[in-house]
Amino acid sequence: MADIDMQRLDWRQAIRVYEQIRTLRPDDFGIRESLIELNLRLAQVPQAQAELESFIAYLEGNNREEIIPFLQKLLDEHADQVMIRRLLAEELYKGGQTTEAIVQLDVIGDKLMEVGDKAGVTEVVNRILAMNPPNADEYRNLLAQLQN
Numbered sequence: 001m002a003d004i005d006m007q008r009l010d011w012r013q014a015i016r017v018y019e020q021i022r023t024l025r026p027d028d029f030g031i032r033e034s035l036i037e038l039n040l041r042l043a044q045v046p047q048a049q050a051e052l053e054s055f056i057a058y059l060e061g062n063n064r065e066e067i068i069p070f071l072q073k074l075l076d077e078h079a080d081q082v083m084i085r086r087l088l089a090e091e092l093y094k095g096g097q098t099t100e101a102i103v104q105l106d107v108i109g110d111k112l113m114e115v116g117d118k119a120g121v122t123e124v125v126n127r128i129l130a131m132n133p134p135n136a137d138e139y140r141n142l143l144a145q146l147q148n
Contacts, residue, residue, distance in 0.1 A: 011038050026058055029070065040078060049083045056087065067091050082108050089127075098131050122146050 018035045025031060032055045039048035052074070059067045071088040078084055089104035105128050112120040125143050129136055 011042055014038055015042075027062065029066075033070075033074065036074065037077075040081065045081070045083060048081075049087075052084070052087060056091070068095060082111060093131060098133070102128055102131060102133050118146050 015035060015038050018031055018038070022028070022031050022035060032051065035051045036048045036055075039045070039051060055070075056067055059070070068088070068091050071084060071091060075081070075084050075088055085104050085108050089101045089108070092098075092101035092104065105124050109121050109124040109128075112124065122143065125139050125146070129139050129143070133139065
């Protein structure tokens, strides 16, 4: 148990160091990825999400074409992280890849359905419907089922 506490302390110290480096080199993918990774290891999902959103905002102004590949790489390593998948879906949609965005949102909806989060599934289905999918009627039927 003491080893785990020591490891967490080391990770927290590493986060502080990486945050200082990030301030000096905001375009460093490795530093950003490490910060996100460390926050996820410490189960600090809101901090990981804030770091990820900050980096996406940075890339939007400097290197937009790198956003989707960066998110896909993170998702490959953290397939269970809904927030990464949600951000990827939004970026895919912004990039005109609606079908791929809907696939990502479908996965989120399935995960939320598995844990019984009807409100979350409803939110995802509404987001999909806002993208005007070709099979919108199927999503409307699902929405009706969720509301009953």
